[in-house]
Structure formats: structure tokens, C-alpha cells
Amino acid sequence: xxxxxxxxxxxxxxxxxxxxxxxxxxxxxxxxxxxxxxxxxxxxxxxxxxxxxxxxxxxxxxxxxxxxxxxxxxxxxxxxxxxxxxxxxxxxxxxxxxxxxxxxxxxxxxxxxxxxxxxxxxxxxxxxxxxxxxxxxxxxxxxxxxxxxxxxxxxxxxxxxxxxxxxxxxxxxxxxxxxxxxxxxxxxxxxxxxxxxxxxxxxxxxxxxxxxxxxxxxxxxxxxxxxxxxxxxxxxxxxxxxxxxxxxxxxxxxxxxxxxxxxxxxxxxxxxxxxxxxxxxxxxxxxxxxxxxxxxxxxxxxxxxxxxxx
Amino acid sequence: xxxxxxxxxxxxxxxxxxxxxxxxxxxxxxxxxxxxxxxxxxxxxxxxxxxxxxxxxxxxxxxxxxxxxxxxxxxxxxxxxxxxxxxxxxxxxxxxxxxxxxxxxxxxxxxxxxxxxxxxxxxxxxxxxxxxxxxxxxxxxxxxxxxxxxxxxxxxxxxxxxxxxxxxxxxxxxxxxxxxxxxxxxxxxxxxxxxxxxxxxxxxxxxxxxxxxxxxxxxxxxxxxxxxxxxxxxxxxxxxxxxxxxxxxxxxxx
Numbered sequence: 016x017x018x019x020x021x022x023x024x025x026x027x028x029x030x031x032x033x034x035x036x037x038x039x040x041x042x043x044x045x046x047x048x049x050x051x052x053x054x055x056x057x058x059x060x061x062x063x064x065x066x067x068x069x070x071x072x073x074x075x076x077x078x079x080x081x082x083x084x085x086x087x088x089x090x091x092x093x094x095x096x097x098x099x100x101x102x103x104x105x106x107x108x109x110x111x112x113x114x115x116x117x118x119x120x121x122x123x124x125x126x127x128x129x130x131x132x133x134x135x136x137x138x139x140x141x142x143x144x145x146x147x148x149x150x151x152x153x154x155x156x157x158x159x160x161x162x163x164x165x166x167x168x169x170x171x172x173x174x175x176x177x178x179x180x181x182x183x184x185x186x187x188x189x190x191x192x193x194x195x196x197x198x199x200x201x202x203x204x205x206x207x208x209x210x211x212x213x214x215x216x217x218x219x220x221x222x223x224x225x226x227x228x229x230x231x232x233x234x235x236x237x238x239x240x241x242x243x244x245x246x247x248x249x250x251x252x253x254x255x256x257x258x259x260x261x262x263x264x265x266x267x268x269x270x271x272x273x274x275x276x277x278x279x280x281x282x283x284x285x286x287x288x289x290x291x292x293x294x295x296x297x298x299x300x301x302x303x304x305x306x307x308x309x310x311x312x313x314x315x316x317x318x319x320x321x322x323x324x325x
Numbered sequence: 326x327x328x329x330x331x332x333x334x335x336x337x338x339x340x341x342x343x344x345x346x347x348x349x350x351x352x353x354x355x356x357x358x359x360x361x362x363x364x365x366x367x368x369x370x371x372x373x374x375x376x377x378x379x380x381x382x383x384x385x386x387x388x389x390x391x392x393x394x395x396x397x398x399x400x401x402x403x404x405x406x407x408x409x410x411x412x413x414x415x416x417x418x419x420x421x422x423x424x425x426x427x428x429x430x431x432x433x434x435x436x437x438x439x440x441x442x443x444x445x446x447x448x449x450x451x452x453x454x455x456x457x458x459x460x461x462x463x464x465x466x467x468x469x470x471x472x473x474x475x476x477x478x479x480x481x482x483x484x485x486x487x488x489x490x491x492x493x494x495x496x497x498x499x500x501x502x503x504x505x506x507x508x509x510x511x512x513x514x515x516x517x518x519x520x521x522x523x524x525x526x527x528x529x530x531x532x533x534x535x536x537x538x539x540x541x542x543x544x545x546x547x548x549x550x551x552x553x554x555x556x557x558x559x560x561x562x563x564x565x566x567x568x569x570x571x572x573x574x575x576x577x578x579x
Binding site: 060063064065066067080081083084086087092094095097098099100101102103104107110111112114115116117155 | 330331334335337338341342345346347348406410411412414415417418419420421422578579
């Protein structure tokens with residue numbers, strides 16, 4: 016169990032994290048979301064004692080990270096896949112970490128096997144792709160067989176098979192009863208594996224809780240209707256307060272429930288081929304939830320980008 | 326895992342880190358091999374008049390600044406490589422107690438520089454004695470210069486600690502190595518030379534490295550400090566940077 020309480024961290028006059036509180040339960044995968052610069056990495060660094068928070072604290076099963084005698088057996092972390100000496104082999108990279116905790120060479124070889132890097136064990140890290148470095152970072156996180164796993168963008172640079180594998184690893188770790196906190200921008204992937212979400216913007220908490228709760232609060236909902244009498248039905252729905260959006264698949268009704276549309280159709284003997292409630296994606300819900308706290312925003316590519324003039 | 330066991334683990338890890346980086350191995354090898362090769366060649370081809378003017382130890386002592394500065398670079402690499410390669414985060418995640426990491430790095434640097442300087446002395450003295458004996462050249466191995474033997478080791482250890490400390494302050498190899506090499510070889514001479522002109526007296530004896538650190542391996546001269554005073558001044562100079570490095574390391578976000 017991770018408990019983050021009232022965490023605040025400033026760099027000069029800029030507050031990177033502002034009175035942030037949330038918890039991560041054991042046996043669950045908790046997604047940690049936020050736009051770029053929202054304070055996710057700073058929060059993770061504060062959790063691991065790398066940065067000193069101005070106020071607040073983080074407890075792992077009631078203890079601060081710095082209080083653990085053998086912290087790697089409690090908390091495994093992957094903050095940046097690039098955190099490895101390019102001249103060392105994968106095996107030696109894990110061995111120096113293992114030596115700090117008296118972890119055996121056999122365990123080093125075991126985690127290398129777990130992440131599918133046995134054959135690359137004696138290859139220098141400098142020759143690895145980003146995906147292989149991610150796997151090595153994950154191996155380092157699992158070295159101490161920790162109860163809590165903290166991963167910052169673990170799927171970065173991975174191919175589709177690697178992304179699926181990472182998802183399975185996170186699910187497996189949570190199913191074994193570990194707390195898994197994972198930050199990611201790959202929202203589709205996260206929606207497939209996360210049980211809970213912590214969403215932050217500009218260092219402050221936006222939402223925390225089960226993913227279904229977040230979707231209920233922030234995702235758009237509408238009703239898709241396919242009917243031979245769609246124009247007449249649309250007119251009646253509009254009169255009942257709904258709004259209409261025509262799509263390739265049919266007509267989407269917003270601001271009115273499927274039950275209300277069904278009753279209108281029944282009263283007027285309209286034939287319906289489809290009447291289905293729809294819910295937006297996690298990506299859309301995330302963008303809507305964090306819209307006000309996006310710090311760095313690009314111009315719309317379709318509206319304002321122009322080809323360079325010859 | 327108690328405090329001692331934790332320290333031993335971190336020490337083994339730090340030594341392993343040094344053993345598994347090419348740059349460190351090359352610099353350590355140079356600090357031992359360069360003086361040994363030069364001294365062996367000197368023993369083979371010099372002293373054609375049939376005698377060695379000075380004791381061998383005294384002559385080997387002349388290589389101490391070279392070995393010391395190279396081991397200083399090893400000290401720099403011991404800290405800056407962690408920052409440049411990002412491994413400092415893993416180091417501190419594995420050992421959140423920064424004091425333990427600091428002590429382990431200090432001890433590692435001291436052990437490596439002590440072993441390297443002793444090896445350098447052995448590789449200089451043993452072959453040269455054999456070569457000079459086979460050439461029937463008169464020589465004294467130690468004479469009255471036992472002090473120099475210890476001074477070579479002391480200078481190497483202190484310069485490597487200075488390198489480690491500068492690395493912790495600068496966090497980058499170019500900055501720390503520049504400071505380590507430029508201060509004693511160029512800047513210190515200029516600064517204390519100017520001060521000597523300004524005050525019309527020999528100020529070089531206050532220069533911490535050239536006037537005191539390097540003087541540990543030299544014969545006494547009337548105008549310079551005694552060995553003990555030189556050792557004290559040089560120790561104080563290194564200690565200032567060691568404290569600075571420790572403060573930066575323990576207080577800075579990783």
C-alpha cells in the first residue's frame with residue numbers, strides 16, 4: 016500500500032507538485048496520468064527519496080522509503096530506461112545493483128530470463144534499443160522481488176508485442192498482490208490494464224479512484240440510433256431537448272437517454288435498427304479532464320499548419 | 326541487513342562499478358604503467374657514467390604528481406560517471422542513505438588509489454633495481470628517503486579524494502577534470518606567482534598543491550614548509566573540497 020499525503024515540491028518559484036494526496040492499493044494496477052510537466056516524474060522521485068519534498072510524505076506500508084534497510088525488496092522502480100552505463104553489459108548492470116543488497120547472481124540471471132534478455136546478458140547497454148533498455152530497467156525493478164512496483168512510462172519505445180508483454184507483466188504483478196503504480200501516455204494500453212487511476216494536472220490532483228468512476232465523471236456519453244425514420248425521430252428528439260450529430264454509422268443523440276429515445280420511437284411507431292448507449296474513450300476523458308491544466312499545447316495541425324512557402 | 330552489512334554491500338557494489346567501466350580501468354592502468362615504463366626505460370638506457378646520483382625512491386617520487394593526478398581523474402569518474410549515465414538515481418534508490426553511499430565512494434577511491442600507487446612503486450623499483458644491477462651501476466634504493474615512499478601514496482590518495490570531491494561538486498567530468506588538472510599545473514602557479522610579485526616575498530609555499538602537496542615528495546628546502554606543515558596545508562585544502570562535495574551530494578536532488 017502506498018500512501019501519498021499532502022506532497023508539495025517546488026523548484027524556485029514554480030510548484031511542480033502541489034498538496035498531492037492519493038493512495039495505491041495492493042493487488043491493483045494504478046495508472047498515473049497527467050499532461051507533460053504535470054509533476055508525475057517529480058512525484059515518483061519524491062516517493063523514492065531522490066527529491067526532497069517541501070511538505071508532505073509518502074509511506075509504503077506505513078514506512079518512508081528512506082527507512083527501509085533493503086529498499087529494493089520493498090519497492091522496485093523504473094524511472095528512466097536510460098539510467099544505465101552504456102559501457103556495462105546488461106548482466107553487470109544488474110550485478111552492481113544486486114551487490115548493494117547481497118542479491119545472488121542466480122537472481123540476476125533469473126530476472127534477465129524473466130524479461131527475455133538472457134541472450135543479451137553479456138551485450139553492452141550502449142548497443143541496446145530503447146525497448147531493450149526498458150526491459151533491462153524492468154529487470155532491475157524486479158531484482159529484489161518487491162511488494163510495490165513503480166514504473167514511469169514502461170512501454171516507451173516498445174513494439175506492439177513488447178507493449179502487450181508489459182501489460183501482462185503489470186497484470187501478473189498485481190495479481191500476485193503487489194501494488195503497481197504506472198505512469199503512461201499510452202492511454203489505450205492503460206485502459207486495458209489499470210484498475211484505478213490517479214490523474215494530476217499542474218501538480219494538483221484532478222481525479223483519484225477506480226477507472227470506471229473516472230469514466231463516469233469525465234467521459235462523454237451519447238446514444239447511437241439507426242432507423243429508417245431517422246429524420247422524423249431526430250426532430251422529435253430535438254424537441255425533447257436532445258442534440259443531434261450525424262455520423263457515418265448513423266445518428267448520435269446527445270443530452271438524452273437511450274430509454275427516452277426508445278419511448279419516443281415506440282409512441283410514434285418508428286422502427287429502430289440500433290439503439291445503443293455509447294461512452295467515450297479514456298483518451299477523450301483524460302483530455303477533457305486535464306484540458307484546463309495543459310501547460311504545453313501545440314497548434315492544431317489541421318487548422319494552422321501550412322506547407323513552407325517555396 | 327545491519328549497517329555494517331549494508332556498508333559492505335555498497336562498498337562491493339562501488340568497487341564492481343569501477344571494475345566494469347573501461348575509462349576507469351584505462352586511467353588506473355595508465356597511472357601505474359606510465360611511470361613504470363618510463364622508469365624502466367631510464368634504468369635501461371640512462372646513467373652511462375656508472376652511478377645513479379639520487380636514490381631510486383627519490384627518483385620514483387618525481388612521478389608521484391603524474392600518478393596522483395591520474396588517480397584524481399579516477400576519483401572524478403567515480404562520481405561524475407554516475408551523473409552522466411544517470412545511474413546515480415539507481416544508486417540512491419538502492420541505498421537511500423546518502424552518507425553510506427558517500428563513505429563507500431570515499432573508501433573505494435582510497436583503496437584504489439592506495440593499491441595503484443603501491444603497485445606503481447613496486448613496478449618502478451623492482452625492475453629498475455634488477456636492470457641497474459645487471460648493468461653494474463651503483464645505486465641506492467631508499468637512502469634516507471623512506472618518507473618519500475609514504476608521501477607518494479599519501480599524495481595519490483589525497484588527489485583521488487580531491488577528484489572525487491570535485492566530481493561531486495561539478496557533477497560533470499569536463500568541469501571536474503579541468504579543475505583538477507588546471508589548478509595545480511597552471512592556475513595555482515599564476516595566482517601564487519602574482520601574489521609573490523605583489524607582496525615581494527615567496528608566496529608559493531602557501532600554494533596548496535604545488536607548494537605543499539607536491540612538496541611532500543621533494544627534498545626539504547629552506548624556503549619551503551616542512552613536511553608536516555605541507556601535509557597539514559594540503560590535507561586542509563582537500564578537506565575543504567571533501568566537505569563541499571559531501572554537502573552538495575547530500576543536499577542536492579538527484
